[in-house]
Amino acid sequence: MRSSGDLGLHSLDDAERAAAAALPPEVRDFVAGGSGRETTLDANRAAFDALFVVPRVLRDVSGCTTATTLLGRPAALPVAAAPVAYQRLVHPEGELAAVRAAAAAGVPFTASTLSSVPLDALTAVGGTVWFQLYWLRDERRTVELVRRAEDTGCAALMLTVDVPWMARRLRDVRNGFALPDGVRAAEVDTGGAAHHRAAGASSVAAHTGQAFSSGLTWASVERLRALTRLPLVLKGVLAPEDARRAAEFGVDALVVSNHGGRQLDGAVPSIDALPAVADAAGPACEVLLDSGVRSGTDVLRALALGASGVLVGRPLVWGLAAAGEDGVRRVLDLLGGELRDALGLAGCHDPSDARGLRTVSRQQPHRPAPERGLSNASA
Template identity: 45%
Template structure:
């Protein structure tokens, strides 16, 4: 991996797509495909981005936006922007420093990083790489509750302040992905998981053979209740798309819900995350924080998600692109670009603070095409 910054010229990297193009050139084809592949036809993956284009912003004018503040409080942590890093696996495939570099980049941008159980460095090593950073842990429950408890204790001891649980993956496996895409990638360790009957140095290219025997599937509401009883950390459920599930999540006492379709990598044909967001926001009714990920590619996308009720927006693939370009610095610059774009979009929309971003700022395109919706609605 070249140490020359991919962002030497800011003019050359004014879009996340610029990071994507360079990352694709730098990464081996099998790694690029692993990071990029969708489920089945790829409909949901494509919809995640297309759906943002169907929302229109209604800016307010003649407001004092000489100073714009993008700061936000998420899960009790003060962030410089309402944009943070989604959990994704195997960062060492993008850069030798893997999640340690991602943590440094997030800390430099003063935002949060959700560390995956499929990280290639231990929870402790990642925490030590950026001691001042805001870290949350994406938990994969194991069949043995004692092992899951051990992971919880490790996360607590290492300074992680929230536990994320993905709930949209009742069965492990990837649709429409030839296994060879990962088999040829350079192996990396998975130090945060214990696999039954697996060697202690199991590699990422081999781990799928041990998933079914070692990791709990499916996860149910009983597991969420168990988790609530076994940790004092805040709990976020990632992967909820329906209002009914959102209401149930509130009943069992979660602190946050991330509206997500797993980046279009699980069940194909589900709604785009941004389209599912308004119903979840209404169902939660302020009883938990609501976030969204999937398809965010600009600061304007972030603004739209905030106007639809998200407290924070999470990005996954773009961070991996930055990591592949220039390690921690590439991650920082991806996040910095989103912050700068959000700052400008807020000013142009008449918002000087995140709290100024209201539902009246956004309308679905169908209002103009068919007259079905009213400005300021969440639909």
């Protein structure tokens, strides 16, 4: 296998094209697709592309760095790998290759409840691993997953709150998508439901309908907060009212996310929801951004609107499909280089400085993000 610097990948879009050539069409659709008419999937990118940064000049950026902290731990970039299920669909090593690449890049890796590699194998790599939790119908099993995350050394617990059930994803329905026999959730018994192919139906959706609870409430968050001392993150928050309430419940961080356009079709683009959520969360609750990030400039945009970092999902899967661990490393290398370029050209010494930048959209101007305890560059 070629080195990560010799893969012919010069942008995250290149990784997507390489993955499309390598994957079976139905697997490509499973990863790439959104829900319904894919309105929100498309809107995520359109919202980023409509957002412009007002750079500052005459600042010393000779020591420009992408280093920061995420959930209280050092990170080489304000980037974490988003939770993505069943990564062995796209490469035999699956999540194990991806977590090695994330550890080498110095960024956190978020292991999905539906990871196709056991959690202890991922944390054994030695990087920072967060565990993403779906609330299961069997609450005892949910508690067991929390304890497993603690016992295996996960650094944070990320509860996904926008999936009472899986939305109708038409690409999977049309493909009659089902998991191949060799790919299973390592931490949750999928039984046969996720592997039973049926015309005009998604077997993965059928399984999650059986396994996931649609009764997740703020009382569940309260129980989870009392159950663990790990930093608690809620993923899937778009409304400032929910952000405010999360902070009241002692949640440590939020992920502003519409699930990459895979849940409510027509939901607001995450980047558009970010400023109000960051304002409502207050300084004690960290805010991350997920859905649609495809470049270092996108990371800069998110930082300018109040995020402390972003989660990146599909691009890392494309890198994994294209070239395994080397492909994921290359995607993270590209993001890091693009972000350093964007920071320096915008007059920022480090990611915290980006909070002082003004942004303008085709719809309306945005004021600089609230300081949230971080220092801005001098004017």
